[in-house]
Amino acid sequence: MRIGVIGAGAIGGTIAALLDRAGHDVAITARGEQLETIRASGLRVSGGWGEHTARPRASAVLDVPPELAFVCTKAQDAAGAITANAEWLAGIPVVIVQNGLDGVRIAEELLPGSPIVGAIAVYAASYLRAGLIDVTAAGPTIIGTNDPTRRDIAAHVSSTLGAAMPTQLVSDFRGAQWSKLIVNQVNAMPAITGLSAQVTLVHPVLGRIVTGSMREAVRIGFATGVRFASLQGLSQPLLRAFAMAPISIGRVLPRVMASRMGDTPNPGSTLQSIRRGQPTEIDYLNGAVVRAARASGLTAPINETLTELVHRVEKSGDFLEVEEVAAVFRRIN
Numbered sequence: 001m002r003i004g005v006i007g008a009g010a011i012g013g014t015i016a017a018l019l020d021r022a023g024h025d026v027a028i029t030a031r032g033e034q035l036e037t038i039r040a041s042g043l044r045v046s047g048g049w050g051e052h053t054a055r056p057r058a059s060a061v062l063d064v065p066p067e068l069a070f071v072c073t074k075a076q077d078a079a080g081a082i083t084a085n086a087e088w089l090a091g092i093p094v095v096i097v098q099n100g101l102d103g104v105r106i107a108e109e110l111l112p113g114s115p116i117v118g119a120i121a122v123y124a125a126s127y128l129r130a131g132l133i134d135v136t137a138a139g140p141t142i143i144g145t146n147d148p149t150r151r152d153i154a155a156h157v158s159s160t161l162g163a164a165m166p167t168q169l170v171s172d173f174r175g176a177q178w179s180k181l182i183v184n185q186v187n188a189m190p191a192i193t194g195l196s197a198q199v200t201l202v203h204p205v206l207g208r209i210v211t212g213s214m215r216e217a218v219r220i221g222f223a224t225g226v227r228f229a230s231l232q233g234l235s236q237p238l239l240r241a242f243a244m245a246p247i248s249i250g251r252v253l254p255r256v257m258a259s260r261m262g263d264t265p266n267p268g269s270t271l272q273s274i275r276r277g278q279p280t281e282i283d284y285l286n287g288a289v290v291r292a293a294r295a296s297g298l299t300a301p302i303n304e305t306l307t308e309l310v311h312r313v314e315k316s317g318d319f320l321e322v323e324e325v326a327a328v329f330r331r332i333n
């Protein structure tokens, strides 16, 4: 099948390389050094699913019509990337592989004639340098749609991608997005401190703050009627217990999440953006929790503060020491 992958970073690069290995005719879009390198020496993926170097067709915007496309940019770049490729995306199934809550809705607004399918990566990948991606923890890609008339297209996407890497089809995509949003509470602290997700989750001070932000996000989800999907060890009953238990017991969950991440230090996709001097996706992660809270007349002070601190590091380029982070959170408690 002719498959377009828009944005060949950590996730798009993995999807493109593995679809190529599965025998598909893959065209990618990329920019700058990434585009030059992939054109010159291909796209190499290593780690969780083995080694493969793909030599996909590579351009700044698609220049051949795909039969299926994956949009794999960070949330803040998706609208621009979709608009730039709209000519070739019209009328074909478009899969939005993105964290946060808004990706599918925005794509549906931009591409009213295309069936949009949502995807959530439940694996971890690092964009090490141009043309080189490392899968640091393998896991499935969750595929779904909230539109019952699009379920057959979601199933088709799941079986196509499933021949290249593990997929899981879900009926409640919104519930899966919210569960992943809770997992993505692990992203902010590495971006603020420069430490790995594993280190921050088990850290006595930082891990307690992350536990607080996760509990805040879960409570807001419940208050706004979310039914959390079972994903990465999280489930509706577990999250209910997590939100209600004393924080000392709640601390167990981030520790379990850290152990599930394996030994390779996981910077998370947000710290990877900071390290490259790029804007982060934080307004679509902790920021999404803040917006959901406001829409229901609630507040999310921990998520709001984490969002502000990530923006501070984005601007200054300087990570915060643990004591500085602790002092900020003492002020809001």
Ligand SMILES: NC(=O)C1=CN([C@@H]2O[C@H](COP(=O)(O)OP(=O)(O)OC[C@H]3O[C@@H](n4cnc5c(N)ncnc54)[C@H](OP(=O)(O)O)[C@@H]3O)[C@@H](O)[C@H]2O)C=CC1
Pocket (backbone or CB within 6 Å): 006, 007, 008, 009, 010, 011, 012, 029, 030, 031, 032, 034, 060, 072, 073, 074, 075, 077, 078, 080, 081, 084, 097, 098, 099, 100, 120, 121, 122, 123, 124, 125, 126, 127, 268, 269, 273, 278, 281
């Ligand atoms: N990395 C991970 O482990 C995981 C990431 N995710 C999620 O997956 C999504 C993608 O993240 P990730 O792969 O890490 O992000 P990356 O930043 O590694 O990759 C995004 C790529 O999109 C490119 N891009 C942006 N705009 C355009 C455009 N208009 N045309 C062509 N290319 C473009 C970027 O290029 P440039 O560098 O030039 O900006 C970059 O190469 C995010 O929502 C993230 O939260 C989910 C689970 C795990």
Ligand SMILES: CC(C)(CO)C(=O)C(=O)O
Pocket (backbone or CB within 6 Å): 099, 121, 123, 124, 125, 183, 184, 186, 187, 197, 266, 267, 268, 269, 270
């Ligand atoms: C869960 C995690 C941290 C995996 O890397 C992720 O989704 C991300 O990096 O955005």
